[in-house]
Amino acid sequence: MSGHDHHHDHDNHFTPIEARVRALESLMVAKGYVDPAALDAIVETYETKIGPRNGARVVAKAWSDPDYAQRLKADGTAAVAELGYGGRGGEHIVACFNTPEEHNLIVCTLCSCYPWPVLGLPPVWYKSPPYRSRAVLDPRGVLADFGVTLPEGQRIRVWDSTAETRFIVVPLRPAGTQGWSEEALAAIVSRDAMIGTALPSAEARR
Amino acid sequence: MSRAEAGDPVFAEPWQAQIFALAVALQNRGVFSADEWAQALGAEIAGAAAAGGCDDGSDYYERCCEALEHLLIAKGLAxxxxxxxxxxxxxxxxxxxxxxxxxxxxxxxxxxxxxxxx
Structure with a gap:
């Protein structure tokens, strides 16, 4: 023990998975396929710059600006790029607009494909086998688990994401939000609302 | 905000961030495509599920590690x-x-x- 309290006790021990990840990383670095600085930059980006607040700004703008909503509907990738979002995991983004007749829900039945530039990395439950299978077989049951009950007669459309095409749900703008700024609107758009497992409400405003 | 949204760390442990970044960097470099990665990852996830693995998605990054290793082996790089x-x-x-x-x-x-x- 060094006695330095800023050092963790397990600093000098790797679990098997830690050692394996180090092995894969050092192998690729040694072969010249990756640069350690690039790896650090990727981690920093996903930890600090990319997340569901990006998507919330897209949704808020679509709610506020009908022309933008049209562009988002026509070409999601180009419309989110207008706000500066894009890159890996966002090569082809499709915005699925909820309507009174149809609610949208996104899933990746294969693995965990997700629109990274606008939503960040997916929550653990999105990657779980029960969600990946039940979203398709029993979407209404899944929504019930999330405490969401849709109006009777509103259909659910499930979108299965792939490596090439990834979806973001644009919820219906809730009542009681007339005159709100885009920032105020973005604050009530949750990550789950853009997956389709939650609905925004004006009461969420803090 | 819905459950588990606020304050959720992006990665639970540093090695998860490392394997994720490595898989992204290798795609950026063109070592394999996004689709190859999704297929490899999907195969590991399906295999683990079939073998009675955990049901809550918490083993996701372990599957990433296996998928990456198998993909690199298939490419003759490891x-x-x-x-x-x-x-x-x-x-x-x-x-x-x-x-x-x-x-x-x-x-x-x-x-x-x-x-x-x-």
Whole structure:
């Protein structure tokens, strides 16, 4: 023990998975396929710059600006790029607009494909086998688990994401939000609302 | 905000961030495509589920690690034995590194003995 309290006790021990990840990383670095600085930059980006607040700004703008909503509907990738979002995991983004007749829900039945530039990395439950299978077989049951009950007669459309095409749900703008700024609107758009497992409400405003 | 949204760390442990970044960097470099990655990852996830693995998605990054290793082997860029040996070397290097110093592969005593250290 060094006695330095800023050092963790397990600093000098790797679990098997830690050692394996180090092995894969050092192998690729040694072969010249990756640069350690690039790896650090990727981690920093996903930890600090990319997340569901990006998507919330897209949704808020679509709610506020009908022309933008049209562009988002026509070409999601180009419309989110207008706000500066894009890159890996966002090569082809499709915005699925909820309507009174149809609610949208996104899933990746294969693995965990997700629109990274606008939503960040997916929550653990999105990657779980029960969600990946039940979203398709029993979407209404899944929504019930999330405490969401849709109006009777509103259909659910499930979108299965792939490596090439990834979806973001644009919820219906809730009542009681007339005159709100885009920032105020973005604050009530949750990550789950853009997956389709939650609905925004004006009461969420803090 | 819905459950588990606020304050959720993006990665639960540093190695999860490392394997994720490595898979992204190799796609950026064109070593494999996004679709190849999704297929490889999907196969590991389906295999683990079929073998009665955990049901809550918490083993996701373990599957990422396996998918990456298998994809690199399929591409002829790695071998299972090679990764095993390198992982064992890293584990020894960690044990041999004093607290507070960066863990370097060169710290593996067997590597030093074999004269492979710089």
């Amino acid at each position: 071998s299972h034995e090679g990764v095993d040996a390198l992982a064992a070397s890293w584990a020894r290097a960690a044990e041999a590194t004093p607290h507070g110093q960066p863990i370097l592969l060169e710290n593996d005593p067997e590597r030093r003995r074999a004269g492979q250290a710089p």
